[in-house]
Every structure is written in C-alpha cells, then in structure tokens.
Amino acid sequence: MNLPKPIKFEVERYIGGLSQFKKIENPIKLSANESALGPSPKAIEVFEKEKNRISKYPESESNSMREALSQKFKIDSKRIICGSGSDQIFDLTCRLFINPGDEVIVTEFGFIMHKIYASLHKARVIFAKEKNFKASVEEILKKVSDKTKIVFIANPNNPTGTFLSKSEMLDLRKKLRSNILLVVDDAYFEFINSDNFTSGLDLFKDFANVLITRTFSKIYGLAGLRLGWGYSSKEIIDSMYQIKPPFNVNRAALAAGVEAIKDTEWTKKAIEYNTLWSEKIFSVLKKYNIKTNEPAVNFFLMNFDETKINSDDAFEKLAADKLILRKMTQYKILNSLRLTIGNKEANEHFIKSIGSILK
Ligand SMILES: Cc1ncc(COP(=O)(O)O)c(C=O)c1O
Known part of the structure; x- marks a missing residue:
C-alpha cells in the first residue's frame, strides 16, 4: 500500500533524565536538574x-x-x-x-x-x-x-x-x-x-x-x-x-x-538552600576524588577517572540504592554522571550511598 510518507529529519532525539530504572521501587530522581524545594x-x-x-x-x-x-x-x-x-x-x-x-x-x-x-x-x-x-x-x-x-x-x-x-x-x-x-x-x-x-x-x-x-x-x-x-x-x-x-x-x-x-522570599530560600547543599556535596565529591565543577548551579558533573569504579558501575550501584543520576552518553562526556541537588533526604542518602560505594 502506498502510505503517507513523513519527512525524515536528521535530528538526534532528546533523551530526558530517567525517572524510573529497572524495577526499582520509589526511586529518587536526581537526573533532570529539577528544583529541590519545589515551587512557591x-x-x-x-x-x-x-x-x-x-x-x-x-x-x-x-x-x-x-x-x-x-x-x-x-x-x-x-x-x-x-x-x-x-x-x-x-x-x-x-x-x-x-x-x-x-x-x-x-x-x-x-x-x-x-x-x-x-x-x-x-x-x-x-x-x-x-x-x-x-x-x-x-x-x-x-x-x-x-x-x-x-x-x-x-x-x-x-x-x-x-x-x-x-x-x-x-x-x-x-x-x-x-x-x-x-x-x-x-x-x-x-x-x-x-x-x-x-x-x-x-x-x-x-x-x-x-x-x-x-x-x-x-x-x-x-x-x-x-x-x-x-x-x-x-x-x-x-x-x-x-x-x-x-x-x-x-x-x-x-x-x-x-x-x-x-x-521573593521563596526564591531567596531556594537559592540559600542550593548554596548550602552544593558546598556540602562538593566537599564530599572532593573527598572521594570525584572531579567536578565548582558549586555554581544545582548540579554536579562528576568524573570517575580517579575513583576505583567507573561511571557505569557507579550508576548501577547508585540505582540499586534507589538513586537515579544522569548518564552523559548523549553528551559524549566520558566516564561521568550528572547529579542534581535534591531535597535534604535525597542528598543525605546520596552522600551515604556514594561513601559506601567508594570507601
Ligand atoms: C541550559 C538549559 N536551558 C534550558 C533548559 C530547558 O528549560 P525549559 O524547561 O524552560 O524548556 C534546560 C533544562 O534542563 C537547561 O539545562
């Protein structure tokens, strides 16, 4: 049958941050640079x-x-x-x-x-x-x-x-x-x-x-x-x-x-919250030899070249502990994951989890 033919675009499809991975129950999504505190x-x-x-x-x-x-x-x-x-x-x-x-x-x-x-x-x-x-x-x-x-x-x-x-x-x-x-x-x-x-x-x-x-x-x-x-x-x-x-x-x-x-009060609170947690998480990443950007945004690009496991293994192990980060495959950034700063419980959970993975 002669069917309608759409134009073929030579365009790569955007891959969003995963909110689910395998069959993990109640995953913690730290993969899309969303707000930690939510809206006003x-x-x-x-x-x-x-x-x-x-x-x-x-x-x-x-x-x-x-x-x-x-x-x-x-x-x-x-x-x-x-x-x-x-x-x-x-x-x-x-x-x-x-x-x-x-x-x-x-x-x-x-x-x-x-x-x-x-x-x-x-x-x-x-x-x-x-x-x-x-x-x-x-x-x-x-x-x-x-x-x-x-x-x-x-x-x-x-x-x-x-x-x-x-x-x-x-x-x-x-x-x-x-x-x-x-x-x-x-x-x-x-x-x-x-x-x-x-x-x-x-x-x-x-x-x-x-x-x-x-x-x-x-x-x-x-x-x-x-x-x-x-x-x-x-x-x-x-x-x-x-x-x-x-x-x-x-x-x-x-x-x-x-x-x-x-x-403006809520915005100020969200900024102060981010400053506090980005500094905390930055020092944790440094402690485990994960190379990353200086705190300036609500996320970290983490490189695993100097750690004992690579980014794929880190992704799997964090996911097994319910934490979903962003793979950097689409960006072709090697051996790296991106972590979004989350709410207090999520951040504390991440710090504990990465500590036990890299200890
Ligand atoms: C640099 C940058 N610009 C724009 C956007 C998209 O913003 P919007 O949700 O307004 O389309 C993002 C989302 O991740 C981003 O990282």
Missing part, C-alpha cells in the same frame, strides 16, 4: 484556583506574565516573549533565523537542545572546543564563517556547570560580527554567587543582536508547567509573535509563574 506555596495556591477556568483559552500573548516580568526586572514588556518552556523560544529563534545551510555555533558540551533545534531547522551545527569543560571565546571565534547566523551559549552551562565571566561574555559579543545573533541561555543564573559573573539579561538588555532566554523550570520549580521567556530587540520579538502558536503558554503556567516571581 503561593504559586501552588493559584494553580489550584485556576482549575475553575480551564474551559477558557489562556491569554494569547501572555500579557500578565510579561507585565510581571517587566516590573520585576525593569525591562520593556514589548521586548518579552513567553514560551512553553524556554525550549519553545529556542525553536522559534531557529525557525526565525535559519535558512538551510546557515551555520549555528554551539560549544562542545553545550546544552543539547540548542544543537537539536538548530539541526531541526536545517542549520549546519558547528562545535567550538571547550577548555576543561568550559566554553572558550577564542574557540568560538575560530569557528565563525560568513555563514554563521547564531551562536548559542548557556551561561552557566548544563551539563558542565561552568560559566564565562562578565568580561568574557562582553568580549564575545564585541568580537562577533554584529549580524550574528548571540543567544544567551540564563537557565541557571540565579544559583551563581560570584563577583565574576553577570547574567545575560543584565549584560545585554540594551543589545539589539542578543536574545536572552530564561526559564521557570529551575529555581522556580515549575518544570511540569512548561514556562520560559525570551528578551531581545522589539523587532525580533515582534517577528517571533508572528510565528508562535496562538495559545502557546497554558493558563496554569501563567497564573503560577506570576506568583512565583513575586514570592
């Missing part, structure tokens, strides 16, 4: 109330959210677009800028969705080498050609947990051709506490050739509702509105998101 109770409260309105479409341009973001970050609401996760903003960006054959630069171990969306929209994806799992401005610039359209950088990056300093980021923008769009993914910026670091939004809000993305999936604990946003020139944002799906952000996400950013 005020966000949950409005989420629950929203159930009475789900027969109605949500706002088509997320105006309540844009207004709230504009007030919080002192930015122009007309230059904000909200998406179903920051994921959707990467998709819209690639759709808006890439002609087949254009080049998009990502870093060697950069967040994989940047590369996936660029390929989906038929760009040639070019990888810039990293130095010690950190992006390098010099290596990115080496890869620029007259076909380069976009440079993507997550700062700090997932899964490496490293970041470029304020001066490195400014240097990158200065040395890139002005008609190359620099996309700065701020997904984890809230967790950093370093004088050396400035978020993409704070650095580039007045730049017409930078697009900044942010998410509600990490510090705000709303990964399941899918909410993210982008900030760029009015011209770019207007063009994105033209091509976005009509009701791309659901009403529960909008309601909960607005409350989440208002609840």
Whole structure:
C-alpha cells in the first residue's frame, strides 16, 4: 500500500533524565536538574484556583506574565516573549533565523537542545572546543564563517556547570560580527554567587543582536508547567509573535509563574538552600576524588577517572540504592554522571550511598 510518507529529519532525539530504572521501587530522581524545594506555596495556591477556568483559552500573548516580568526586572514588556518552556523560544529563534545551510555555533558540551533545534531547522551545527569543560571565546571565534547566523551559549552551562565571566561574555559579543545573533541561555543564573559573573539579561538588555532566554523550570520549580521567556530587540520579538502558536503558554503556567516571581522570599530560600547543599556535596565529591565543577548551579558533573569504579558501575550501584543520576552518553562526556541537588533526604542518602560505594 502506498502510505503517507513523513519527512525524515536528521535530528538526534532528546533523551530526558530517567525517572524510573529497572524495577526499582520509589526511586529518587536526581537526573533532570529539577528544583529541590519545589515551587512557591503561593504559586501552588493559584494553580489550584485556576482549575475553575480551564474551559477558557489562556491569554494569547501572555500579557500578565510579561507585565510581571517587566516590573520585576525593569525591562520593556514589548521586548518579552513567553514560551512553553524556554525550549519553545529556542525553536522559534531557529525557525526565525535559519535558512538551510546557515551555520549555528554551539560549544562542545553545550546544552543539547540548542544543537537539536538548530539541526531541526536545517542549520549546519558547528562545535567550538571547550577548555576543561568550559566554553572558550577564542574557540568560538575560530569557528565563525560568513555563514554563521547564531551562536548559542548557556551561561552557566548544563551539563558542565561552568560559566564565562562578565568580561568574557562582553568580549564575545564585541568580537562577533554584529549580524550574528548571540543567544544567551540564563537557565541557571540565579544559583551563581560570584563577583565574576553577570547574567545575560543584565549584560545585554540594551543589545539589539542578543536574545536572552530564561526559564521557570529551575529555581522556580515549575518544570511540569512548561514556562520560559525570551528578551531581545522589539523587532525580533515582534517577528517571533508572528510565528508562535496562538495559545502557546497554558493558563496554569501563567497564573503560577506570576506568583512565583513575586514570592521573593521563596526564591531567596531556594537559592540559600542550593548554596548550602552544593558546598556540602562538593566537599564530599572532593573527598572521594570525584572531579567536578565548582558549586555554581544545582548540579554536579562528576568524573570517575580517579575513583576505583567507573561511571557505569557507579550508576548501577547508585540505582540499586534507589538513586537515579544522569548518564552523559548523549553528551559524549566520558566516564561521568550528572547529579542534581535534591531535597535534604535525597542528598543525605546520596552522600551515604556514594561513601559506601567508594570507601
Ligand atoms: C541550559 C538549559 N536551558 C534550558 C533548559 C530547558 O528549560 P525549559 O524547561 O524552560 O524548556 C534546560 C533544562 O534542563 C537547561 O539545562
């Protein structure tokens, strides 16, 4: 029979963090960089109330959210677009800028969705080498050609947990051709506490050739509702509105998101919690000779070259003790696992478990 034939895309499929492994009962998921404390109770409260309105479409341009973001970050609401996760903003960006054959630069171990969306929209994806799992401005610039359209950088990056300093980021923008769009993914910026670091939004809000993305999936604990946003020139944002799906952000996400950013006490608590536990876990990893990133995000990329077992064995043994980490196979990072900082019980369980595995 002659059947309808879909187009074949040469695109790698995203492999998410496992929430289940073999037949382990009640596993502890530390594989997706989700929030340890969950969302603000005020966000949950409005989420629950929203159930009475789900027969109605949500706002088509997320105006309540844009207004709230504009007030919080002192930015122009007309230059904000909200998406179903920051994921959707990467998709819209690639759709808006890439002609087949254009080049998009990502870093060697950069967040994989940047590369996936660029390929989906038929760009040639070019990888810039990293130095010690950190992006390098010099290596990115080496890869620029007259076909380069976009440079993507997550700062700090997932899964490496490293970041470029304020001066490195400014240097990158200065040395890139002005008609190359620099996309700065701020997904984890809230967790950093370093004088050396400035978020993409704070650095580039007045730049017409930078697009900044942010998410509600990490510090705000709303990964399941899918909410993210982008900030760029009015011209770019207007063009994105033209091509976005009509009701791309659901009403529960909008309601909960607005409350989440208002609840500054909860955000502060989540940041302090992360700082406390990232320092504790960092010292444990050091004690067992696991090489890792400095505490700056809500996860650690752990390398097992100097331990008595390799990362595959460590994964199996941790899983047998109910702890599910993230394998780094898709990123081609050898002998490594990524650990997300979890709640107190999960962290204590991990510390005990890794101690008995590596003792
Ligand atoms: C660097 C980075 N950017 C973006 C995202 C995705 O965010 P969202 O849930 O808003 O699509 C993630 C999620 O893991 C991430 O690690």
